[in-house]
Amino acid sequence: MNILQVYLTLAAVLFSLGIFAVITRRNAIAVLMGIELILNAANLNFIAFARFGGMNFSGHIFALFVIVLAAAEAAVALAIIINLYQNFQSINVDEAQQLKQ
Amino acid sequence: MTNIVFWFFVIMTITAALMVVLSKNLIYAAIALLVTFLGVAAMYVFLWADFIAGTQVMIYIGGILILLLFGIMLTHKITSVRISHTNVQRGVGALIVAAIFVGLVWMINFTPWLKVTTQEPLQTVHSIGTLLMTDFLLPFEVASVLLLGALIGAAVLARKET
Numbered sequence: 001m002n003i004l005q006v007y008l009t010l011a012a013v014l015f016s017l018g019i020f021a022v023i024t025r026r027n028a029i030a031v032l033m034g035i036e037l038i039l040n041a042a043n044l045n046f047i048a049f050a051r052f053g054g055m056n057f058s059g060h061i062f063a064l065f066v067i068v069l070a071a072a073e074a075a076v077a078l079a080i081i082i083n084l085y086q087n088f089q090s091i092n093v094d095e096a097q098q099l100k101q
Numbered sequence: 102m103t104n105i106v107f108w109f110f111v112i113m114t115i116t117a118a119l120m121v122v123l124s125k126n127l128i129y130a131a132i133a134l135l136v137t138f139l140g141v142a143a144m145y146v147f148l149w150a151d152f153i154a155g156t157q158v159m160i161y162i163g164g165i166l167i168l169l170l171f172g173i174m175l176t177h178k179i180t181s182v183r184i185s186h187t188n189v190q191r192g193v194g195a196l197i198v199a200a201i202f203v204g205l206v207w208m209i210n211f212t213p214w215l216k217v218t219t220q221e222p223l224q225t226v227h228s229i230g231t232l233l234m235t236d237f238l239l240p241f242e243v244a245s246v247l248l249l250g251a252l253i254g255a256a257v258l259a260r261k262e263t
Contacts, residue, residue: 004214004216005209005210005214006111007144007148008209009206009209010111010114010115010144012202012205012206012209013115013118013202014114014115014118014137014141015201015205016198016199016201016202016205017118017119017121017122017198018122019197019198019201020122020194020195020198021121021122023190023193023194023197023198024188024189024190024191024194025122025188026188026189027127029127029169029172029173029176030127030130032169032172033121033130033131033134033169034121034122036134036161036165037118037121037122037134037137040137040138040141040161043141043153043157044141044144044145047144047145047148047150047153048148050148050150051148051149051150051219052214052216052217052219053214053215053217054215054217054219056219057222057225057228057229057232058232058236060150060152060153060225060229061229061232061233061237063150063153064153064156064229064233065240065244067153067156067157067160067161068160068244068247068248069244069247070160070161070165071160071164071165071248071251072247072248072250072251073251074164074165074168074169075168075251075252075255076251076254076255076258078168078169078171078172078255078259079254079255079256079258079259080258081172081176082172082175082176082258082259083258083259085175085176086261091176094189
């Protein structure tokens, strides 16, 4: 398929679903999954413009850096979530309201 | 033939992403996320980015998804409690998301995109490697420091306090 708009629309769908997960999910890990969806949507846009918009390999490099940052972000976020679980015995984001217990 | 494969992957990606967002079982959501990542990797192949597709499969599916599954295992009592969770405020969330989506689609269809015809590259890995070692050397090195920082930070945070 050689139409830029198809890829952009698919990325928009992934982005919207990611936002929906971030807004409505209670479980912190599910929120993290939504963030991964958003990052994938951004990556898809970068690669689409690399092919159709004349960004060439700069787009590929950008996507690579996004993947690296996503890996780092997931590791730190999961460490925080495990800490949250040790302190509250629950990882629902709306139950973690206290800074200190 | 290519068209059929392409639309198959598009529909697979969207369906799996919907399952990630709506599934009640967290493990099912993680497995659906795997399918979503695979579909996006297929999109990269259609966009001539074979190296990025390989990286996507290796890091997202081999790394991040395994990490997420570990997180689910470590934060739920698997034997005693059902691993389920709910969504809150679905109505308001769906309204906001629908507004964002409609705006995005409107923008995508009414923007006069710059169209550049490019040739299919003969080799992607060679060009990416050259760019990483020349134009993008500083971000490349900074990324290594960031990964080290994230590694140490995650280990310190997740450790049980003695």
